[in-house]
Amino acid sequence: MDTSCEIVVVTGFGPFRQYVMNPSWEAAKGLKMAGFGLGIEVHIKEIPVSYAKSQQVLDDIWQMTPKVIIHLGIAPGAKGITLEQTGKNNCYKDRDVSGLCPDHHCCIEGGPERLDSIIDMRSLSKHLKSMGLDVIYSRDAGRYLCDFVYYYSLYRGQGKAVLIHVPASGSLASPERLVPQLQTIIQAVLRQLDSPAHTTSGQVG
Numbered sequence: 001m002d003t004s005c006e007i008v009v010v011t012g013f014g015p016f017r018q019y020v021m022n023p024s025w026e027a028a029k030g031l032k033m034a035g036f037g038l039g040i041e042v043h044i045k046e047i048p049v050s051y052a053k054s055q056q057v058l059d060d061i062w063q064m065t066p067k068v069i070i071h072l073g074i075a076p077g078a079k080g081i082t083l084e085q086t087g088k089n090n091c092y093k094d095r096d097v098s099g100l101c102p103d104h105h106c107c108i109e110g111g112p113e114r115l116d117s118i119i120d121m122r123s124l125s126k127h128l129k130s131m132g133l134d135v136i137y138s139r140d141a142g143r144y145l146c147d148f149v150y151y152y153s154l155y156r157g158q159g160k161a162v163l164i165h166v167p168a169s170g171s172l173a174s175p176e177r178l179v180p181q182l183q184t185i186i187q188a189v190l191r192q193l194d195s196p197a198h199t200t201s202g203q204v205g
Helices: 021-036 051-062 121-130 145-156 177-192 196-201
Strands: 005-013 039-045 066-076 079-086 086-088 115-118 135-138 159-166
Touching: 005 021, 005 051, 005 145, 005 177, 021 039, 021 066, 021 159, 021 177, 039 051, 051 145, 066 145, 066 177, 079 121, 079 177, 086 145, 115 145, 121 135, 121 177, 145 159, 159 177
Parallel strands: 005 039, 005 066, 066 159, 079 135
Antiparallel strands: 079 159, 086 115
């Protein structure tokens, strides 16, 4: 059995609109310091709020062959942490920080309309709620950069990606409150990945 460290990559987004310091990237930096336990090597990467540039960054990340990529994004108006199950391919009509939309408003031409994470977010959210965490299960990531990045990662990584939306403002948006909760959530994701159902059928050889 390979005893070397497994790589987990956590991403956050760069500045956009009024969010000069994006809470998702601040949380990613906090998670790098906190870690996920023995045997896990944590890498973090800031993703620009640009359709074209985000794909280039993701291509570089997937070259590292991580165990999973955890994408963090902000959800303005949200009161809690949201676990996203699905990424969508089409209808990206909101412009990015460069004032651009993707070609044909889609992520992967000819790709499936939707892709799901191999992580069962519904059962994960139930488990986390039983632990006292206030999390929300969702199948609609919003059709902006978070959704676009998630779909592209799911496509590139055969489903081995997760998108977690965090509040953009308020007390929960602070790294001090957010990082410990995200650490617990991501450790639960890793446990699900290591469960027999995933280790026998979910791994890509």
